[in-house]
Amino acid sequence: MVFYFSGTGNSRWVARTVADSFNNKLVAMGDYFRAGAGEPSFSAKPDEKIGFVFPVHSWGIPPLVRNFIGKLLLNGYNGQLIYGIFTCGDECGNTRKMFLDLLAGKEWRCHHAYSITMPNSYICLPGFDVDPKEVELSKRESAKEFLPRPIRAIAEDSPMESYTKGSFTFLKSGLIYKMFCKYAIDARPYRVTDNCDSCGVCAKRCPTGNIALVDGKPVWGDNCTQCLACIHYCPSRAIEYGKATVNKGRYTY
Template identity: 45%
Template sequence: MIFYFSGTGNSKWIAREISVVQHERLISIADEMTNPDAAFQYRLTDNEMIGFVFPVYSWAPPAIVMDFIDKIRFENFRNPYMFFVCTCGDEVGLTVDIIKKAAGKRGWSFNAGFSVIMPNNYVCLPGFDTDPKELEEKKLSEAVPAVGHINALLTARESDVFEYRKGSWPCFKSRIINPLFNKYQVTAKPFFATDSCISCGLCEKACPVHNIRVVDKPVWGEFCTSCLACYHVCPQLAVQYGKATRNKHQYFNPHH
């Protein structure tokens, strides 16, 4: 059983690759969190593993992932093999420590955890943009054997294996910057559509939490995760985030 959250497709691609090789069910965290009838209760089959795949947002797991972990309950929970994979543009800060602690509060223990470097997609602050095309292609190419390596370890049910890049100043980034990010940047308020909008509806379809409705132009609700799928999927670059995304570029995982 693999739970995933994804905006621009990086984590979805990895979750799908793992689910195919491991023959595990694939469940969208966003779909569960936006389903008013969701019970957040899941029955495990014998020898079924539990995995979480998600992006790193400002050096920590996305709030929606942390909220989901707090809600879920398992039936037939008999010390299953548990793992996580987080995608990042470069480094993860204290992401591993944070999700391990959240699991510990639930009485769980991860057997393995990994980070996979994928193309950058965060563009909503000065100095932040997508990767140059050459670097984007390099990251995508190197991600294939990286996921293959992870699958090999998962197949062998390897334990106490944690492979990730924490990076510099992890405490400052995850303990100081991340709370500020969640407070001030995880909001749909600055989003708007320019006159280039053709009302194609791709932004509405791409939003994992169904926070967009196209009425002539897109209208954003209040349940935004700051995944930026709407910005990156727009064929006209009509979706903008205040002035921060002027002259910025787009990225969407080609395998999504």
């Protein structure tokens, strides 16, 4: 089975491609953080490959993914092959080490862990924006050419190294990541402009069901993951994050 988390679609595309290759079940992690959702509990078949696919957030693991893995019960786990694939705009920092440590804490072994470069989608801080169109298209094409390699390595359980760590990881995956998780995952700055036509796409796209329409307008709850699906999928460009996203691009896979 393939567990995935995705906001703008990069990780969902990777997860679906991998799941189709192995004829595996696709499981959205966000579904287990919706109101009334039960604990994630699954039975692992003896020869099953178990995958985790998710985006890198601020050079680390999204808190939702960390919480999901922490709660996850894999009944019948007995050393089956586990792998992780992390989508990132540029660098992953220490995401792989975080992932390996997280699995080790549950006495699970990670057999394969890779990163794959995808178009940028984080736009909520100064200096951050989506990629220019030509860069976006180039990254998507390169990803399509690259993904069969880790799929083959996982299928054959053969060695392969492909991970973009980057520089200053002690700072990016340390202090900056911790500050991001503590201060930047906040739904309060979201606002809707007069362009909103009450289509409800934002509520449908939110992976945790954190958005409700009140009098036809979106209202955010307290279960935001900062995935930005609501901003990027809005067909009317009616959602902004304070003033930080004004005049910036939008992206979905």
